[in-house]
Amino acid sequence: MTERTHTRRDLVSGIVMLGVAGLYWIEAGKLEISFLDDEVTVRGFPNLLAYALGLFAIALIVQSVIVLVRHRPPAGESLADPETRRRHGMAIGLLAFAVGYVLLAPIIGYVLAATLLIAAAVWWQGARLHWTIIPAALAGAIVLWAVFVRLLGIQLPPGLWF
């Protein structure tokens, strides 16, 4: 990745952080002040943090603009690069399976949800599609269930039909 890509990303993230600081400051202003509060009040520290984040974000934006204008670093790898897109695509796929696990676990129960998660993640990350994936994933889920539930006494989502 080149300096220009870095600097442009810094500029974008600086603008996003400035937005986060603004939003946080607005939300902090909505907090209710209790009669138990001290002089700083419930809003005081969050306001301080919002100002600090805003200040750092502005510093990052200014620094990025100066680098872009003065040094004009050469353009390089971008998100449109096929390899970069593939890597992010792989991460997004894995993320989707993890989210699916959270949504499914309370319905179908831990063992089945974890089996699906392991099997899908194994396949997605490049393992050959073969029927053995499912029993191997199930075995992994059962081992985890046994360790947490039987050994450690920690209950895992049983699902709707248990």
Added chain:
Amino acid sequence: MTGLSVAWTTLTGTWALPAALMGLVWGIIGGALPGISASITIALLLPFTFGLDPTIAIIMLASAYVGAEYGGSIPAILIRTPGTNSAAATAIDGYEMHKQGRSGEALGLSLVAGTIGGLIGIFMLILLAEPLADIALAFTPPAYFSLGLLGLSVIATLSEGSMIKGFITGTLGLMIASVGPDPVSGVTRFTYDSPELLGGIRPIVVMIGIFAVAELLSQAGQPPWDRSSAQTRIKLPSLRTLWSLKRSLLLGSGIGVFEGVTPGAGGTVAAFLSYNEAKRWSANPELFGKGSPEAIVAPEAANNTVAGTALVPTMSFGIPGSNSTAILLGGMLLHGLQPGPMLFEKHPDFVYGVFSGLVMANLLQFPVGIIILTPCIWLVNRPKPWLMSYILALVLTGVYAVDHSLFDVALCIFFGVLGYLMRLFGYPFLPMVLGVILGRLVESQYRRALAISGGEHAIFVTDPISLGLLIACALLVSYSLYTTYLRPARDAAEARPESPSTN
């Protein structure tokens, strides 16, 4: 004497020894897996400690840290892929030795140097932690606030990437910590009527998200790592060889002590610094990069020393100096212990118990390191998609186990995405983690200080300890600004060729 008897009782009358052994084995295996750093190894073990006595739990977690530092050198030497970041320096000459058919010798050097470094680290921990905690007992609320500020500044200025980004993530961490009840009035903040957020966001959920989940998301797009020969056997160095390497060993350990007690530095910095210094002081610097034993011994002694000394600021001040100690601190909080000076006052049994467990873990590292090599190589050779998928399932199960909450799992995934984006945009993790951990302390001490002074901010400069800490903070930031912006500009101006003469 009391400390010694407590340590002995812990070792002989509790499950400390098996816990140290289990933690160590887990740590070596976790450290040996490329992509699974020492901090992730500890985080993965955390859910298994829930039902345990806090002392035994922390012994297990700290032993995993010790083991992971050695384990990281195994793939570094065998497949040139460091298992942990701090083993990256070992990979340079370790892999060269492997190519020369000397991998057994390299692994032996790594194990012995790691064990010696680890023992020096724990000795320094025992020596330094309590006196520093005694100093910290004199801290007033303004001093504590300034200490938190200094801790955040140190981490932000020393973090990878720019200092500004370090401060941004540190502030974001403090913002995350502000979710939940206000420390003075108890009014809930930023919970948006969500009952799961009423108690705030647990630091451990954030840590597992931005360390482990973000790493797994990044690994999904990476090519599989190389496979290693399963025939490797450790060859231990003779005493004569060790004696000839004493300079590198002492250099590595010395740097490890210094870097460990300095928040923000950590094992990786210590390892590379030791590599460079060992080369500088070596009688054969030309062998560095070509399979020099000194180049294995120095970084391995350094990163294993850091595993002990990084606990000094964590236990004495409650300020973790590295990712791994941040997870350890999260583990202590989870088990109802507040690290800091009061830990030594209120829970001396815990402190001395942990010390004794760490001594045992470092001693056990030697035999366990020899025995476990073959299983480690077998595991490293498993297909990456399977390993990563099982680890993902373990991570999500572990996070659920923290509070029986799928909301926490979803939150952890959210922080995983945030960590992935932070990596993409070059933002350091540690300041955010520190912000999340220190958020409550910083805010409550800030408000207590202002309550004492009647709202006068002058209290932060009239309190002598607070003033000293704030001056240290200002000096540190000024120096970082100088080295980041002014010095490069000056150097560039000096390097610019003079304009041709018009004569």
